Amino acid sequence: MAGQDLLHTQPRPMHWLATATAISAVVAAASLLQPPDAKATTSPAAAAAGQPSAAAPDPDKVTFPVDCGPNRLDVVKKASGDLDGDGTTETVAVVRCHSGTGTPPSGVYVLAQPSDAEAAPRIVATLLAPARQRSVQTLTIKDGAISAALLGYSTLDVPRCCPDVHKSVKWQWKGGKFVQSELPAAMGTRGV
Known part of the structure; x- marks a missing residue:
């Protein structure tokens, strides 16, 4: 038993x-079931696969090298992505002095976030200086390339309200720097 x-x-x-x-x-x-403060993180494998792993740098935290006199500086466009293939996110910011009339020239800058996430982003490249007297109409990032439609003036006699030069350009990271190329004429209405 x-x-x-x-x-x-x-x-x-x-x-x-x-x-x-x-x-x-x-x-x-x-x-x-996850705790309410759980956060997703990107693994090194995801970073190696080209997926950005950090938050995009905030252009509102940057001091740009543009003198606007008594006017404020406006960030009018921004786009973010991994521009150099290192797995981190950069931001491209288009800035110009505030103006109630006319089309002030734009500056186009690439921003990166230092390893200290609390530090202000830093400017790592100037793609278009305001001294070139161009305005940015559109800005996009696709597959690591930055594309922009630029507006300008053929002579000093052209009113500042009415740009008569249109050019489409692309910047891409090659050989350790951003290289500018002009996009086909179909992308812009008139070249410089």
Whole structure:
């Protein structure tokens, strides 16, 4: 009789199946339930695959090398992406002096975030200086390339309200620097 009392304690296939099912249910429930402050992080493998891993640098935290006199400086356009393939996100910012009339010239700058996330972003490249007297109409980033439609003036006699020169350009990281090229004429209405 003593041997029969222990029969119920010997594992059978049904016991193993029930145990495996219970453990699977606990693991599945744990993977679905996360604490409210849980954050997703990008693994080194994701960064190597070209997925940006850090937040985009904020142009509102940068002091740009533009003298606007008594007027404020406006960030009028911005776009972000991994421009140099290092797995970090850069921001391209278009800035110009505030003006109620006319079209003030734009500056186009590439910003990077230092390793200290609390530090202000820094300017790592000037793509277009305001001294070139161009305004940026559109700005996009696609596949690491920066594209922009630029407006300008053929002579000093052209009113500042009405740019008569249109040019589409692209900047792309090559050989450790940003290289500018002109996009086909179909992208812009008139070249410089």
